[in-house]
Amino acid sequence: KNEVEQSPQNLTAQEGEFITINCSYSVGISALHWLQQHPGGGIVSLFMLSSGKKKHGRLIATINIQEKHSSLHITASHPRDSAVYICAVGETSGSRLTFGEGTQLTVNP
């Protein structure tokens, strides 16, 4: 079992839909990251959070430390949101990040 599990693996939505991507982890963490990766390969950090909720534009990230679960929400989705979204956790025992397998999001016009 992977230490970081994301769901769904693939998600197709229509423009304007509300989208949720989930991340569960099994290790103690110091923080959780949500990352966005476009087809070119580069990764952009969207959020880093260790508790509660953060919002940036149409993106919202939440984390429940007790349940070891985080969600990334996209409101009013747009085709330019199409990308791979990766959840990564910074473990309390060390300094490396452990990554989920990613969720491929496709938003159709």
Add this chain to the structure above:
Amino acid sequence: EAGVAQSPRYKIIEKRQSVAFWCNPISGHATLYWYQQILGQGPKLLIQFQNNGVVDDSQLPKDRFSAERLKGVDSTLKIQPAKLEDSAVYLCASSLGKGQVNYGYTFGSGTRLTVV
């Protein structure tokens, strides 16, 4: 603030050839990471530097991969000789502090390597 710079963006080589990737982290970032990301998978850490010293290279295939960060700033990752299974995106990242991943963790754009 400039981001993490990587070059080249793309590279195609034949198996058994050698290849080198370069990374320049954000100024002042003491910790530098090289990740390998195979298509459809999450990134896997290859090596982590703290200044010019290696902190973690447990997942680096040392028979063919090598990396250095001689002056504690930019870094090179080399593969010699390359195999077909080395085809992947190679990502460089950097962060502030003494290996604290949560301090300004920033990724470069990656180098997409295709071995034919």
